[in-house]
Amino acid sequence: MTRARIIGVGAYAPKRILTNADLEKLVDTNDEWIQQRSGIRERRIADETEATSDLALKAAAQALERANLVPEDIEFIAVGTTTPDMFFPTVGNIVQHRLGCGRAGSVDLLAACAGSIYSLAFGSQLIQTGKYRRVLCIGAETLSRIIDWTDRGTCVLLADAAGAAVLEAEEGDRGILDFDLYSDGQYWDLLYMPGGGSRHPATRETVDARMHYAKMKGSEVFKVAVRMFVECAERILTRNGFTVDDVKLFIPHQANLRIIEAAAKRVRLPMERVFVNVDRYGNTGAASLYVALEEAVVGGRVQRGDLILLAAFGGGFAWGAALLRW
Ligand code: UT7
Numbered sequence: 001m002t003r004a005r006i007i008g009v010g011a012y013a014p015k016r017i018l019t020n021a022d023l024e025k026l027v028d029t030n031d032e033w034i035q036q037r038s039g040i041r042e043r044r045i046a047d048e049t050e051a052t053s054d055l056a057l058k059a060a061a062q063a064l065e066r067a068n069l070v071p072e073d074i075e076f077i078a079v080g081t082t083t084p085d086m087f088f089p090t091v092g093n094i095v096q097h098r099l100g101c102g103r104a105g106s107v108d109l110l111a112a113c114a115g116s117i118y119s120l121a122f123g124s125q126l127i128q129t130g131k132y133r134r135v136l137c138i139g140a141e142t143l144s145r146i147i148d149w150t151d152r153g154t155c156v157l158l159a160d161a162a163g164a165a166v167l168e169a170e171e172g173d174r175g176i177l178d179f180d181l182y183s184d185g186q187y188w189d190l191l192y193m194p195g196g197g198s199r200h201p202a203t204r205e206t207v208d209a210r211m212h213y214a215k216m217k218g219s220e221v222f223k224v225a226v227r228m229f230v231e232c233a234e235r236i237l238t239r240n241g242f243t244v245d246d247v248k249l250f251i252p253h254q255a256n257l258r259i260i261e262a263a264a265k266r267v268r269l270p271m272e273r274v275f276v277n278v279d280r281y282g283n284t285g286a287a288s289l290y291v292a293l294e295e296a297v298v299g300g301r302v303q304r305g306d307l308i309l310l311a312a313f314g315g316g317f318a319w320g321a322a323l324l325r326w
Helices: 020-024 031-038 052-066 091-099 115-128 185-190 204-208 218-239 257-266 285-298
Strands: 002-012 017-019 042-044 076-080 105-109 134-142 160-171 175-183 249-252 307-314 318-325
Touching: 002 052, 002 115, 002 175, 002 285, 017 020, 020 031, 031 257, 042 160, 052 091, 052 134, 052 160, 052 285, 076 091, 076 115, 091 105, 091 134, 105 115, 115 134, 115 160, 115 175, 115 285, 115 307, 115 318, 134 285, 160 285, 175 218, 185 218, 218 257, 218 307, 218 318, 249 257, 249 285, 285 307
Parallel strands: 076 105, 076 134, 249 307
Antiparallel strands: 002 160, 017 042, 134 160, 175 318, 307 318
């Protein structure tokens, strides 16, 4: 059976570190609250010269190099992002040109933080059809550009980064075994950005009303997120004839340590088998799963033959899971 296997991973986080102590100077918050409620200690913020495609490009170049491929080998680029450089063209298009990927097709997938799992599943499916052999999947965000720095409910959580994975067609048992993607628009107003689209195009009034920033009902997002994590993880394992005992490593979207711990507890996965780096990066949206995967691989937490469970959720709501045999 032809499967998409990840043959190279890459990640990039901007150099500038914003600590909880730095945030104490911006809003009424403190290091203890942020660490206790979210597990975040610090995060990376892009400088004024860096847009999402700049971050994506660096992560993609590293993933390609590690895959021992040249840009011309890539036939398609799938990017998960909520914060493209501009409305259009897409980040995928910009990366295709600047990286030099011939005339590879490209697309951006907007599924908020679930853009990671959506882009990976999309790339996997392109390969499984037999049409493409090498697909570059990317998750990249500069969420700092849609943070309201006066809103302590969001500005302590969101941050910037990019991650990438090169998929290649392979016959055999390794690679992406399965994935599930879900959405439920009834939750749209738990996490959204009202301004700038066709409903509220940018005007002086929308800017004055701070409509170009992410709005979030944090505690409600929290509850739905845990439920969705658990449901999609259990469903994909059961359907493929596995139990949590078979999972060597669970790599979840890094939104909040408490969400990750609550989900792991409910599916009965000990935290030793759960990958966490939210403490150092905060919530980097569609990038987070790729950045976590890269760190897990480079850190030796993922070995050949391991069963890896990935899951992500985001505004919309959109969520999903993937099972990989490494
Ligand atoms: O990719 C998806 C993205 N979003 C998420 O994953 C967010 C999910 N939700 C969360 O992570 C959590 O709900 C938060 C970290 C946002 C908040 O934690 P919480 O335990 O749900 O706190 P809360 O919203 O119930 O707020 C508790 C208190 C409130 O004060 P009162 O009303 O009890 O006096 C807040 O005003 O904490 C206050 N608060 C803060 N205090 C200090 C809210 N934000 C802050 C802050 N610093 N930054």
